[in-house]
Each structure stands twice: as structure tokens, then as C-alpha cells.
Amino acid sequence: MKKVRITILSLALCAFLAACGQAVSPLGDGGGASSSAGTLKGETLSTETVTVCRIVDGAETGELLLAELNGAENGIYLLSTKGLPVTVDGQSAHAEDLADGMTVEVEHSGTVLESYPAQFAQIVSLRAKTPANGDYNDLCGLWLKVLDDLWSTDPGLNGMEGGGTVPYVGVDLSGAPGDLTETEKAAVAWQFGRLHGAQALTGTFDELAEQGFIDKERLFWEDGVLFSVTAEGQSETATYSLPTLTFDAQKWRGGDGAYFFSDCVCVWPESGTWTEYSIGSEAIS
Structure with missing residues (x-):
């Protein structure tokens, strides 16, 4: 009988705590992640999220300033090409082959750091395209x-x-x-x-x-x-x-x-x- 009473009391206590909203966050005390570059924006989607941008400047240094095409005015990103897999027009390439004015498809996790300019948290690859002949390049x-x-x-x-x-x-x-x-x-x-x-x-x-x-x-x-x-x-x-x-x-x-x-x-x-x-x-x- 004592065991039964203890079990009933335990269940009642758990129900009471749940009703009061006293639950431990799976994220811990911080409730989220942070970085010196900014806080995380949005949820992590899949590694197949692709953002299409223009290289505004920085191709010669590997520190790219990107402007998202068809995006809001704040769709501006900084991106380092160091260690990234790069293709140009579908062919394997190097960061040195990039040029200002190219369009790039940035494949990433979907998480963006809310700095300004923003930064992609996890980049999978960078696919660049040379503007077609006659397009406004750079x-x-x-x-x-x-x-x-x-x-x-x-x-x-x-x-x-x-x-x-x-x-x-x-x-x-x-x-x-x-x-x-x-x-x-x-x-x-x-x-x-x-x-x-x-x-x-x-x-x-x-x-x-x-x-x-x-x-x-x-x-x-x-x-x-x-x-x-x-x-x-x-x-x-x-x-x-x-x-x-x-x-x-x-x-x-x-x-x-x-x-x-x-x-x-x-x-x-x-x-x-x-x-x-x-x-x-x-x-x-």
C-alpha cells in the first residue's frame, strides 16, 4: 500500500509541474545559440537549401560580398571561400577562378547568422556561373x-x-x-x-x-x-x-x-x- 501511495503522489506531482509549465528546455539554460557574428536566424533546414546571389566584390581576395538576387534589401552576405568546394559553369574549379559579377548558388544548411551583412552558418558548396554574353557583368x-x-x-x-x-x-x-x-x-x-x-x-x-x-x-x-x-x-x-x-x-x-x-x-x-x-x-x- 505504501508503494501504491508513493506512485500516486509521484504521478500527481508530475501532473502539477506540467500544468505549471515547469519543463526543462532541450536547449539548456541558454535556450538558443549565439556567435560573435550574430544570432542564429530561422531553423536549420536541409543541406540542400540554395541561395542565389551576385558577387558584388571581393573575388580577388576570396572574401566575397554577395547580394541575394530577387531578395529583400537586407539580403547581403559575407562569405569566405577558404576550403569551399567551388564549381564554375558546372566544372570543378578553384576560388581563384571566381570573378566579381558572377552569379553563385550557395548551398547551405539554411541557418543564417543575423549580422550585417549576414553570414551562412554551414556552407556545403559554391556553384558559380559566368554571365551570358551581353549581360551586365560586374x-x-x-x-x-x-x-x-x-x-x-x-x-x-x-x-x-x-x-x-x-x-x-x-x-x-x-x-x-x-x-x-x-x-x-x-x-x-x-x-x-x-x-x-x-x-x-x-x-x-x-x-x-x-x-x-x-x-x-x-x-x-x-x-x-x-x-x-x-x-x-x-x-x-x-x-x-x-x-x-x-x-x-x-x-x-x-x-x-x-x-x-x-x-x-x-x-x-x-x-x-x-x-x-x-x-x-x-x-x-
Whole structure:
């Protein structure tokens, strides 16, 4: 009888604890996983999850900056190719065979670290494809080059009164010719800011003014510079049957502090990269 009473009491106690929600988490006290790069996002799916991205920059170093195609603006990733199985156009290859502008299929576990840019937790393979003849290859690289050229021109506009460079750079590619996605534009802006030790902000003049960065009344950005690229005339034409982009670019600090590249022309070379362009005229205000 004593044994029966003990068993009944034990069962009642277990039922009481369950009703009160006192259960031990299978994850332990932490209830999840963490990393110096960020927290885990989503659940681990299968090793066959594939994310399709563009290589925005970094192919030459093996530290890739990727922009997810057809993804949200925050679909930006950093990925190291060290030790990864790589194929190019279906053939076994090396990381050194990758090039900026290629599309890649990243096969991974489905878990993503919520840093910015994000990182894939477990990568299985990297499958790259060379853009088809005539496609806009490495258009991100072209705009990065234009932005860098503007940064180097009239560098005084980039400085702060007490020394050092501005802590913010605004990047507006909303009017740039070509077929960049919003994610690719955001990736270009982030990389440009990183290269110059500044926080990148995406947006137009009006948007950045509404957010309180630009003083619209004084026409001045005290701690930042706005860089923009806009289509000029018939922006997508052909020169000797090769695709051609025409555009204007500028950096703006204030009403009397700006620099302009006008009537710029970039012809798509048969090698397939948009990296060289000519400037029709330059002006300062």
C-alpha cells in the first residue's frame, strides 16, 4: 500500500509541474545559440537549401560580398571561400577562378547568422556561373569605381572641420542606369562606406533630409557627403553594336560644396566587365 501511495503522489506531482509549465528546455539554460557574428536566424533546414546571389566584390581576395538576387534589401552576405568546394559553369574549379559579377548558388544548411551583412552558418558548396554574353557583368564594380573616383576628387569635401573624414556617406543609386536590384545597390553602398571608414546610408536627398541627416534649410550636410549616379539622356544605347551606358555622377556636401562628373560613357567591352568609363566634363560648385 505504501508503494501504491508513493506512485500516486509521484504521478500527481508530475501532473502539477506540467500544468505549471515547469519543463526543462532541450536547449539548456541558454535556450538558443549565439556567435560573435550574430544570432542564429530561422531553423536549420536541409543541406540542400540554395541561395542565389551576385558577387558584388571581393573575388580577388576570396572574401566575397554577395547580394541575394530577387531578395529583400537586407539580403547581403559575407562569405569566405577558404576550403569551399567551388564549381564554375558546372566544372570543378578553384576560388581563384571566381570573378566579381558572377552569379553563385550557395548551398547551405539554411541557418543564417543575423549580422550585417549576414553570414551562412554551414556552407556545403559554391556553384558559380559566368554571365551570358551581353549581360551586365560586374555593374556593381562599375558604380563602386565611380564612387571611389568621386571620393578621391576634391577630397576636402570629405573632411571634418576638426580633422578626419565624415562619419556618414549617403549613396543614391535610385536613378543609375542598368539592372541592379535594390539588394545590389545596398551592397554597393555598404562596401563603399566600409572602404572609407564611414557608415553608409541609402536614400535620396529628400529622404536623407527627412531623416534629419541633411539640413534642408541651410543646404548643408555637416557630417556627411551624398554621392549619387543618375542616367543621362538615352542611358542605355549601343556603340559599334556594344551596349553602352551614359550617366552623370556627383558628390554633394552643400549648396557651395559639390563636384560633378557629367556626360560619362561606359562601353561594355567584349571581355565582359563594366569597369572603364570616360568623363565628358567635370565641374565644381
